[in-house]
Amino acid sequence: MAVTRTFSIIKPDATRRNITGAVTKMLEEAGLRVVASKRIHMTRDQAEGFYAVHSERPFYNDLCAFMTSGPVVVQVLEGDNAVQRNRDVMGATNPADAAEGTIRKAFAESIEANSVHGSDSDENAKIEIDFFFSQSEIVG
Numbered sequence: 001m002a003v004t005r006t007f008s009i010i011k012p013d014a015t016r017r018n019i020t021g022a023v024t025k026m027l028e029e030a031g032l033r034v035v036a037s038k039r040i041h042m043t044r045d046q047a048e049g050f051y052a053v054h055s056e057r058p059f060y061n062d063l064c065a066f067m068t069s070g071p072v073v074v075q076v077l078e079g080d081n082a083v084q085r086n087r088d089v090m091g092a093t094n095p096a097d098a099a100e101g102t103i104r105k106a107f108a109e110s111i112e113a114n115s116v117h118g119s120d121s122d123e124n125a126k127i128e129i130d131f132f133f134s135q136s137e138i139v140g
């Protein structure tokens, strides 16, 4: 399997509850390595740009408001088949559907406050990594 990268966000519901370490521990235990990480407070422009693909969805405004409601931790994760590996450990978007042993089962509060974001494809991972990180910030 190829070593690839994916993009992760630890969302405001998780930073508010001081569980960024607990979330990161689950990522690491799943075989992912944090090769870049920073705590930021997203601007409205950043949230709208990042989630532009959802701009026609009914939850878009609430999603952007939530993602700017507090700090987040943006990360680049590296590992074998990183996108799928991360999606597996995150669990289903809606915590009601998330499997035991996943981050969202353990920590998510709702479909909106679902603790983590992860890229859904290698192509989007590259776009999302480039949205928040310069190459010099990524140290493998």
Ligand code: CMP
Binding pocket: 054, 059, 063, 093, 111, 112, 113, 114, 116, 117, 118
């Ligand atoms: P994320 O992986 O960050 O990508 C888009 C986010 O929209 C998703 O996780 C959810 O947290 C959020 N969201 C809020 N409401 C919905 C919904 N009804 N369906 C899908 N995603 C939703």
